[in-house]
Amino acid sequence: MTQPARGVRRSYGVKAAPYGFLLPAAVLFVLFFALPIGYAIRLSFHKIEIKGLGLGKGAKSEVFAGLENYTSALTDPEFTAGALRVLGYGALVVPVMLGLALLFALLLDSERVRARSFARLAIFLPYAVPGVIAAVLWGFLYLPDVSPFHFLLDRLGLPRPDLMDGGPLYLAMANIAVWGGTGFNMIVIYTALRSLPAEIYEAAKLDGCSEFQIALRVKIPMVAPSLVLTFFFSVIATLQVFNEPTTLRPLTNGIPSTWSPLMKVYNDAFTGGNIHAASATAVILALATFVLSFALLRASNRRTAQGAGR
């Protein structure tokens, strides 16, 4: 008579097991991800109301604000200006960085390359330098009065460009991102290249393909998924740019405290002390990132699907 009882217990256990395994991850997800996000969204719909001079006990209270924080964030000219600056910066960074990463990956993968592991490490190394350190380093190189480049230009009698202001500032900032990010993207693409079967190259060679044609017609189409992936990462990283402009800001008059939208969030929360407005801006930024990356992913998926259909 023990047989059926055991069977029931077993099936109950089998059914419950997946949930049991999910539980730790779910608990962590809720505690450290869903809950803070929910709290930020709650904050974004509230504001502080002040009685009298606002000094002393009970002078401040939190009240519901509706969409007020959102409308004031979206109508703030500094926010839109910051968003435009970051889009301009991204238009420089993403194509140059990914172009270089692809080029280096293809060169490393070609047959006649020498000192491959050294070159791979050398290109990857800047990625290991923390963003803030990289920005300080480049900042010193950009400052006209202490930069060795400017010293050389001076010696040669050439004009010394001010890289910390106006248009050249975008180049200076993009340069830091490209320098730091190319290595990582190169590794991702290179790894994809190495996993391609050698027979394909053999077949291409038998058909009379040159190395260049193999790269263009075989390798690039076959690593398209990793190109999409790196593109995706780069766009998100660009929208979240914060370290470089924040670190360079004290060195120049040319970078305002709201240069990028994320800097505005930080500024509102930690110098203005207005976490409610900061939360609203952060939510807008998160939504924009989500929509943009989702649209890009959809577009690239459609293209890959078409490519596969042909």
Add this chain to the structure above:
Amino acid sequence: MPHITRRALAAATAVLLGATALTACGSGSGGGEGAGTGPVELTYWAWAPGMDKVAALWNAEHPDIRVTVQKQASGDDLVTKIITAAKAHEGPDLVQAEYQALPTLVSNDALADIAKETRGVEDKFAPGVWQQTTFGGEAVYALPQDSGPMMFFYRADLFRQYGLTVPTTWDEFAATARALKEKAPDKALTTFSANDAGLFAGLAQQAGARWWTFEGDTWKVGVDDAATRKVADFWGGLVAEGAIDNQPMYTPAWNKALNTGEQIAWVSAVWAPGTLTTAAPATKGKWAMAPLPQWTRGASATGSWGGSSTAVTSDSQHKEAAAKFAVWLNTDPKALAALVKESGIYPAATAAQTSGALAQAPDFFSNQPDFYTRAAEIAKTTAPAAWGPNVNVAYTSFKDEFGKAAKARTRAAFGTALTSVRNTTVADLRKQGFEVAP
């Protein structure tokens, strides 16, 4: 039955994780909730170096009240941290706070009124300094610790070489800047830096500006009052005609300019010797200090740049004990001597400014043996300052707007910048819900 063991394991993991999360949430800073018996335990958030050694002196003499110093980052970060801690009721008992941050902290209900506990200490401080901890009212929100009376620092050797005299008025200051440009076009008297609003605030204070005042329940913002406009116009004019530089301070380029004598003067405060020691080590013994140039000949007024106070938090369970420590720390001769020696501060208490601890000039200014005697004279002339509940916002706006103006190099741009700072400050107060006079 292996599946049961596994399930048990999973359950145990979940419980364990939950427990970790709970402890993470529950562990506090351990501030001030001491029991009724045993010594009173106080925690003190401060950034001044060596503060723990000064607190050790107190602990040795006062077995009934134990103070533990927790080292913090200085400046705006700590303000945010104190406000956050106050919201969670996890704050320490005592905090070090810059004068201009006090209204922000008070408006967030982070500080306690210690007027009762500090009766009778008012006359130990210069009125202009004391007023910054009371906002001119009945309540006392902090005790002054150190102050930064502003002075004029110049390269004595290069002034002699170029035949320049030390300016006593701002008109003479402008004339000196022009004279230097004529004699040595690649050098500049100084720079107008947009990356530290404290310097500009001090200069405006000297000119008689009152940036935040209140009447009844209404704040009045005077960031663009006549006195401040005069200061902005003066510096804008010098930058526009190219008499001085327009690049920010505290950059490697600025260090180099001071170290090589490309810039030969600096409008700064009493703590300048420390900064110069690291920024321009090659110029040791070549500098001299003089009072700040004046707006009217024969006047003597200065502003303050920097300086901080000791405040008791509203969450402290032992306000009386905390206030007692704060009074000792900032008025007791032994404590002040230790603060000068260990933390290198310039004490706000007037008696300490002429005490034995400051008998010797700073090492970098060994050529000016009466450095601190003169500094004490200047400190007495500090003009009052008026801070409000959103100084941080005004300071950030200053950096942005005057950064643009310094770049534009026109006098008009400085005026526009000042108007923008004022408008941003007022708009922020209104947005926060304060009543602001038009």
